[in-house]
Amino acid sequence: MKKQIALFTLSAVAALGASARGSAWITTKEGENIRGILAEKSVRVTVNGAAREIPLKNILSIHAGGEASAGEARRISEGIAAMMGTDRKGRDAASADLTDIGIPAITPLLKSYKDTDGHEPLAHYRLFERLIPGYADAADRGADLIRLSSGEALRGKVETQQWTLTLADGKKRTVPSASLRRLAMFRPAIDRTFEVHSLRHATQIEFLDTGIAVDSASRIDIAAKGFVRLSFDIDGWASDPDGIKVPGPNYKTNLVDGHPFGALVGRTGPGGALWLAGSHSAKPGIGDGRLFLAVNDNRHWQNNIGSFQVRLKVSGGFDLGDAR
Known part of the structure; x- marks a missing residue:
């Protein structure tokens, strides 16, 4: 049955085709x-x-x-x-x-649910999608990847032989393509939405790489919604993006690493200081580097479930790839 x-x-x-709209x-x-x-x-x-x-x-x-x-x-x-x-x-x-x-x-x-020790998360396995998303993969692994603002990803070969730049001091600098690893163009505005998962993107395991890099003049605006559970069926460990407001069961504090358990937190660069993103934040001058986000937790992350939906808007930055 x-x-x-x-x-x-x-x-x-x-059966729900165009005629059934x-x-x-x-x-x-x-x-x-x-x-x-x-x-x-x-x-x-x-x-x-x-x-x-x-x-x-x-x-x-x-x-x-x-x-x-x-x-x-x-x-x-x-x-x-x-x-x-x-x-x-x-x-x-x-x-x-x-x-x-x-x-x-x-x-x-x-x-x-039971704890997933030894099975999740598998950050090493997921590294591949950060290097090359599935839609941009190709039989020729070594081909150049050219990402367009339209969303199209091209694989091929860059034929430009050299790149000449005018530096802040007015001087010129030429870089041959043979020396080039990456070229990113400044974008005045970047707007994207993605998911931050409480198990895959926990602070103790791995931050989500937003794919966006900023500098000291950039401004970011974050709006997040959703609900994560840090202990499956125990509601005292369930949280919105601002984190739990009172200590969870059997704990004397609602904080870990200076921020609430379950909160959406960020950092600039892989070793940057942790800052609270929460359900909404607008931050100028957060440093230079890639933006990373995660769900704040301690080393007992194995029973996390749920995710936040995050909309990230950046005024002045570099789009280096998808959020992964």
């Missing part, structure tokens, strides 16, 4: 998929105690919370067991089914 539901879900997704697709708690045109033109909601009416044209999707039905509870239990198994196809199917169930699966999933 579970496989039938999963297959039906896939076929229903495929004005229609609605409902999945019930029992896994039934219903597609049609809603009579309602808006959805009423309460957000932070305030009532709102949202036009359907502004809705992407709605995911209901509340308790799981008996059928969902069984699927959640069986799905989590499959996720912990060795059958790859079973894991993939379970992942899709649990994703369809959504919010009711959160707590059972959190309770199922």
Whole structure:
């Protein structure tokens, strides 16, 4: 029955083509998929105690919370067991089914986690994507990479033989291409959004490299949102980007390395001093070098889960690559 539901879900997704753009697709708690045109033109909601009416044209999707039905509870239990198994196809199917169930699966999933010592994070493995993102990789590993402001990445060979610069003191300097490793062009404004994950990008393990370099005249603006959990099912260790406000269970302080546990923190350069980014910060003159961000934590990072979505705007800097 579970496989039938999963297959039906896939076929229903495929059926939502261009001709169905004005229609609605409902999945019930029992896994039934219903597609049609809603009579309602808006959805009423309460957000932070305030009532709102949202036009359907502004809705992407709605995911209901509340308790799981008996059928969902069984699927959640069986799905989590499959996720912990060795059958790859079973894991993939379970992942899709649990994703369809959504919010009711959160707590059972959190309770199922164990520390990931020896398995995560694998910073050494992830280094490859910092060196070359998959979309820019090529059979000729040694080809030059030319990144364009349009987002296009080209692999080939730079034919320019030399580069001549006028220095701050007015003097000229010529650099032959044979000596060139990287050339970056100043950008007056850079704006990008990315994820900072509490396990992969924890201060004790590895900072996320934003791919942006700044100098002392640059200004950065950071807006972050989301929720990270530093101890799976223990809510006292759950945090927004500003970090926990009171000491977590069994601790006497909410600080580590001078900043709150769970806070979004940054540094300029790989050895730069730590500074608080939080949910919003605007900072001029933070030094010279690449910008790095991470979730603040101590050495017990193994039970971290969740991530922050970060929008970073830089006034005056260099775009050296993707955020990784």
